[in-house]
Amino acid sequence: MAFLQRSLALLCALLLSLPLLAETQSWTLNNRAAGEVASQLRQLYPNDQAAITTQNQTLIIRGEATILQEIDQLIDTMDVAPVQFRITVRSHGQDNGVRQGADVTLSDGSVSLSGERRVTSTQRVSERSLIILDGQSAHIHSGQIRAVPVAVQGGFNPAALYQQVRIRSGFIVNPRLISARQVELNVMAFDNTPEENQPGFETQAVMTSRRVAPGSWVELGSTSQSLQDNETGLVYEVGHHRLENQRYEVQVEIL
Numbered sequence: 001m002a003f004l005q006r007s008l009a010l011l012c013a014l015l016l017s018l019p020l021l022a023e024t025q026s027w028t029l030n031n032r033a034a035g036e037v038a039s040q041l042r043q044l045y046p047n048d049q050a051a052i053t054t055q056n057q058t059l060i061i062r063g064e065a066t067i068l069q070e071i072d073q074l075i076d077t078m079d080v081a082p083v084q085f086r087i088t089v090r091s092h093g094q095d096n097g098v099r100q101g102a103d104v105t106l107s108d109g110s111v112s113l114s115g116e117r118r119v120t121s122t123q124r125v126s127e128r129s130l131i132i133l134d135g136q137s138a139h140i141h142s143g144q145i146r147a148v149p150v151a152v153q154g155g156f157n158p159a160a161l162y163q164q165v166r167i168r169s170g171f172i173v174n175p176r177l178i179s180a181r182q183v184e185l186n187v188m189a190f191d192n193t194p195e196e197n198q199p200g201f202e203t204q205a206v207m208t209s210r211r212v213a214p215g216s217w218v219e220l221g222s223t224s225q226s227l228q229d230n231e232t233g234l235v236y237e238v239g240h241h242r243l244e245n246q247r248y249e250v251q252v253e254i255l
Contacts (some may be wrong), residue, residue, distance in 0.1 A: 083134040084255040092247040140171040220248040
């Protein structure tokens, strides 16, 4: 009987203490959308730890005092204006061409044979820049760069894109700020296989992630394309061989 009384008393004490454990606190955000911050907080705190709702730009959270203290510190670091990056792509191109042929000439009853071999080499460097926000992505293809709506995923084609965005090759660059001296740079190479009559991309991996210093140049990868053509007539034969190499580097600067 005494044991039953003690158990009932303990149960009543627990029931009476439950309302006291849960508190409600609100925060008004100034820089980021309340719904976006709430979504990130729900990933950290399940419903049994914190009940998170929003009203306009106000976060309303109910939970234990210790949880609310943690969330208060997190919100101070989360409710900041998005950082802007300037992404610059540098393209190094080199064209090597070889033209060789033979020609037969008939003149005044005599036959003359002439040969030709010409080697050309051209180098070029170009740069393109784009300004994006922290968390946005940029698509780099053939030295061009543009911002795209992209969600990083795994699989053979490592991205889920909106239907109106068609990307079959190239690189997706996604920078994220770690500190004033470090940027996390995620680089994806799409498929890593060439289409018909299109150059393939040689990269170390389909998905790479590294930490770089702002302003430093990072090599993305390279392309290589070989073209060969032969032309033959009755008295001549000409052959063309062209090798085109492209190398890409990217630089991320904090604005």
